[in-house]
Amino acid sequence: MDKLKLEILTPNGEIFNGDAVSVTLPGEEGEFGVLAHHASLSTLLEAGVIDIEKEDKSVESILINWGVAHVNEEKVIVLVEGAVAIRGDSESAVAKALEDAKKLINDIADSGPAIASVSARIESAARKLI
Amino acid sequence: MANLKDIQRQIKSVSNTQKTTRAMKLVSTAKLRRAEELAKRSRLYAAKMNQVIAEIAGRIKCNKVGGIDNRCFEKIENPKVVDIIFVTADKGLCGGFNIQTIKATKKLISEYKEKNVKVRLRGIGKKGIEFFKYNEVELFDSVVGLSSKPDKVKSDDFIIASIEDFKDGKIDAVHLVYNGYKNIITQELHVNKVLPVDADQFECEEVQSSILEIEAQDEEHMLESLVNRYVQYNMYYSLIDSVAAEHSARMQAMDTATNNAKEMVKSLNVKFNKARQAAITTELIEIISGVESMK
Numbered sequence: 319m320d321k322l323k324l325e326i327l328t329p330n331g332e333i334f335n336g337d338a339v340s341v342t343l344p345g346e347e348g349e350f351g352v353l354a355h356h357a358s359l360s361t362l363l364e365a366g367v368i369d370i371e372k373e374d375k376s377v378e379s380i381l382i383n384w385g386v387a388h389v390n391e392e393k394v395i396v397l398v399e400g401a402v403a404i405r406g407d408s409e410s411a412v413a414k415a416l417e418d419a420k421k422l423i424n425d426i427a428d429s430g431p432a433i434a435s436v437s438a439r440i441e442s443a444a445r446k447l448i
Numbered sequence: 449m450a451n452l453k454d455i456q457r458q459i460k461s462v463s464n465t466q467k468t469t470r471a472m473k474l475v476s477t478a479k480l481r482r483a484e485e486l487a488k489r490s491r492l493y494a495a496k497m498n499q500v501i502a503e504i505a506g507r508i509k510c511n512k513v514g515g516i517d518n519r520c521f522e523k524i525e526n527p528k529v530v531d532i533i534f535v536t537a538d539k540g541l542c543g544g545f546n547i548q549t550i551k552a553t554k555k556l557i558s559e560y561k562e563k564n565v566k567v568r569l570r571g572i573g574k575k576g577i578e579f580f581k582y583n584e585v586e587l588f589d590s591v592v593g594l595s596s597k598p599d600k601v602k603s604d605d606f607i608i609a610s611i612e613d614f615k616d617g618k619i620d621a622v623h624l625v626y627n628g629y630k631n632i633i634t635q636e637l638h639v640n641k642v643l644p645v646d647a648d649q650f651e652c653e654e655v656q657s658s659i660l661e662i663e664a665q666d667e668e669h670m671l672e673s674l675v676n677r678y679v680q681y682n683m684y685y686s687l688i689d690s691v692a693a694e695h696s697a698r699m700q701a702m703d704t705a706t707n708n709a710k711e712m713v714k715s716l717n718v719k720f721n722k723a724r725q726a727a728i729t730t731e732l733i734e735i736i737s738g739v740e741s742m743k
Contacts, residue, residue, distance in 0.1 A: 327496055329600060329681055331489030360504055362670050386674060388500045395496050399677065400600075425601075 320354035323393045324370060326380060326401065333380060333401050334370065341394060342369040343387050358390040365423070367439050368396065379404045379443035381419045381436070400425070404443045416444045452727065455720040459713055466709035472541070473702035480632070480695035487629060487692045490685055497681060501674055502650050508667055510652035517668065519615055520675045521647040527620035529566045531588075531610045532556055535626035535686055536576030537694040538596045543704075545635060545697035546575040549627045552637055556623060557585075568619065570610070572687070595694075598687035607683040611676055614643050624682065629692035633700060636693075642682050645675060 324341055326334040342351045344366025363385035370378045385398035402419040406412040419440050508516050516522075534553045536546045553569075553576070560567050568588040571577045573595040580587055589609075594602055613619045622643040630636040 325496070327493045329490055329493050329684055330486065332492060360500065360667075360670065362673055384677075386500060386670070386677075388496075388503075395500070397493060397496055397500065 321373065322352065322354040322356070324396070325393070326368065326396045326398060328398050328401050333398075333403055334378070336372075338370045338372055340371045343396070344368065344382070345387070352389055352394055355391050356389050356394075360386065360388045362386050363396070363398070366436055367443070377443075377446075379440060381422060381440055383422055383425065404440055412444050416440065452720065452723050455716060455723060459716045459720065462709050462712050462716065466706055466713065469702045469705040469709060473699055473706060476695045476699040476702060480692060480699055483688065483692035483695055484629065487685075487688050490688055494681070494685060497678060501671075501678055504667055504671055504674065505645075505647065506650040506652055508671060509647060509650055516647060516671070518672060518675070519617070520643055520672075520679075521645050523647070524620045524644060527560075527565055529568060529619045530560055530621040530623065531568045531570060531613070531619050532560075532623045532625065533570045533572065533607075533610065533683075534576050535595050535624070535690045536571075536573035537690070538574040538592060539694075540575060541701060542694055542698035543701035545627055545694055545701075546573075546579075548635070548637055549625055550576055550579050552639055553625045556625065556639060570606075572606070573690075595687060595690055598684060598691060600684050603684045603687055604680045607680050608676075611643065611679055622679075624686055626686045626690045627693050627697075628686070628689040629696055632696055635697055638686070638689075640682070640686075642679050645678070 321337040321339060322341070324334060324336060324338045325332065340351055340353050342349060344363050346362045346364050349366070363382065365383045366381075368380045368382060370380070372378065380401055380403045382396075382398040383400045385396055385401075388395040388397075400422050402415060402422050404412070404415050404419060406415050420437065423437050423440075505516060505521065532553060534549055536549050540546065557567050557569070569580065569585065570588050571580065571590040574592045577587065577590045577592065591602070591606055594606065610619065610622045614622060621641060624638070624640045624642050626638055627635045628638050
């Protein structure tokens with residue numbers, strides 16, 4: 319299967335840089351998925367979860383509060399303001415990531431109904447890991 | 449000849465100072481490493497941000513009649529009110545680090561004053577604020593504690609006031625003055641005009657064949673949102689860059705101070721030895737002359 323290169327950057331550094339099979343982004347006008355060789359586009363992202371499907375079929379979830387995605391045929395660049403990756407080697411690490419993620423959600427004061435669905439999604443993502 | 453005890457006391461005090469300065473240097477070295485790392489990671493974001501903003505702005509500029517319809521990209525010929533934001537450290541003992549920024553700020557202010565432009569001075573960092581307060585220069589507002597611990601949320605809150613005022617037309621330009629990190633021994637002074645963004649730097653790009661059609665309005669909306677983040681990020685980056693520079697400046701200043709103290713201890717030791725010799729000689733002469741007189 320073809321792979322795409324994905325980079326997710328925050329002002330404090332890189333949070334993801336690697337290959338992915340597909341990536342789902344929370345676009346401002348709705349969620350959209352990107353596969354390799356996607357046509358170029360740039361769009362704003364709103365608070366939500368980025369799901370990255372990797373080569374080994376595992377899915378990594380990253381919570382973001384705002385972002386802009388820049389897609390072209392080879393590469394997807396996502397610039398985000400704040401992000402928390404739901405990952406970790408141990409149960410406690412995952413729990414900590416989940417806590418950070420919840421804090422980030424609480425900081426996003428606006429977009430009321432969206433928040434509920436986002437926090438439900440990160441919890442289910444965390445449960446899969448544990 | 450100075451008293452032996454006095455010299456001894458002086459030597460002790462100088463070597464204590466040396467201990468302090470050395471410790472401060474070590475602390476700065478450790479902090480510098482962290483700050484440098486953060487700035488380095490952050491530069492990646494800056495590069496991509498520039499790339500994305502240039503691409504979108506370039507596309508709008510070249511494809512839309514009338515170019516970019518956004519005050520943030522306009523050229524403003526005769527500014528009336530401008531914001532100058534300076535970033536200094538909260539602490540001293542870092543050589544010429546703060547004074548360089550202050551001087552550059554003063555120069556910029558007087559340049560604008562000559563043109564009869566009103567300047568709103570916004571300050572970050574205790575040292576600069578104290579200086580301008582002492583010299584009775586009016587500060588529009590000021591923040592302490594942000595330059596030693598850069599925080600994205602706080603820095604966003606600070607800069608957003610300038611961005612809003614700029615968009616409302618209350619001010620016509622925003623300048624950012626700070627001393628940035630170049631390498632471990634040099635700092636580089638930056639005087640950046642963050643708003644309006646210079647639209648000339650964006651070049652028209654060939655439209656990629658695969659591009660998805662997006663309504664021009666959407667792109668403008670995106671650019672609007674992006675430019676906010678861009679300016680906010682610039683502010684934040686100047687803070688982290690300034691922290692790295694502050695630590696490198698302090699490291700250097702403390703290194704020099706340690707060396708000076710070392711020199712001083714050396715020369716005081718020589719002085720001490722001389723005084724001791726003189727005392728011994730005097731005593732010997734006394735004994736000898738005592739013996740001579742008894743003959």
